[in-house]
Amino acid sequence: xxxxxxxxxxxxxxGFQDDDLVVARRVMQASGAATSxxxxxxxxxxxxxxxxxxxxxxxxxxxxxxxESGQDRETLGAFCRSFGKSLVSIVETDGSASGWVHLPGGSxxxxxxxxxxxxxVLVRLAPER
Numbered sequence: 001x002x003x004x005x006x007x008x009x010x011x012x013x014x015g016f017q018d019d020d021l022v023v024a025r026r027v028m029q030a031s032g033a034a035t036s037x038x039x040x041x042x043x044x045x046x047x048x049x050x051x052x053x054x055x056x057x058x059x060x061x062x063x064x065x066x067x068e069s070g071q072d073r074e075t076l077g078a079f080c081r082s083f084g085k086s087l088v089s090i091v092e093t094d095g096s097a098s099g100w101v102h103l104p105g106g107s108x109x110x111x112x113x114x115x116x117x118x119x120x121v122l123v124r125l126a127p128e129r
Contacts (some may be wrong), residue, residue, distance in 0.1 A: 002103035010059035022123040024055050056088030066093045076102040088123050
């Protein structure tokens with residue numbers, strides 16, 4: 001995992017969700033500034049329209065900030081509403097990753113576990129209440 005991030009890096013997660021497990025690959029890498037990363041929204045929307053396999057996003061944060069920013073939440077909410085489905089958001093910093101599931105209605109909940117090996121990502125979701 002990435003350590004001591006000087007600028008953010010982000011990826012789109014493509015794959016599938018089966019009950020409480022998301023299986024994905026990190027694709028469409030984009031680099032950013034110290035506190036932001038700009039992904040190609042048009043390309044992401046096109047991918048979802050053609051393949052329907054966008055399951056979320058992964059990006060790095062500067063040291064110590066293993067939580068979503070307000071901008072992260074707004075961006076994920078917009079994609080959820082646009083796609084009409086839940087998406088995962090993974091934030092990585094200092095060698096650790098944490099995540100949330102964003103729902104189209106605007107709520108979110110934390111994920112139980114995130115595992116990455118190369119570009120492969122497995123996310124265990126908490127059961128819905």
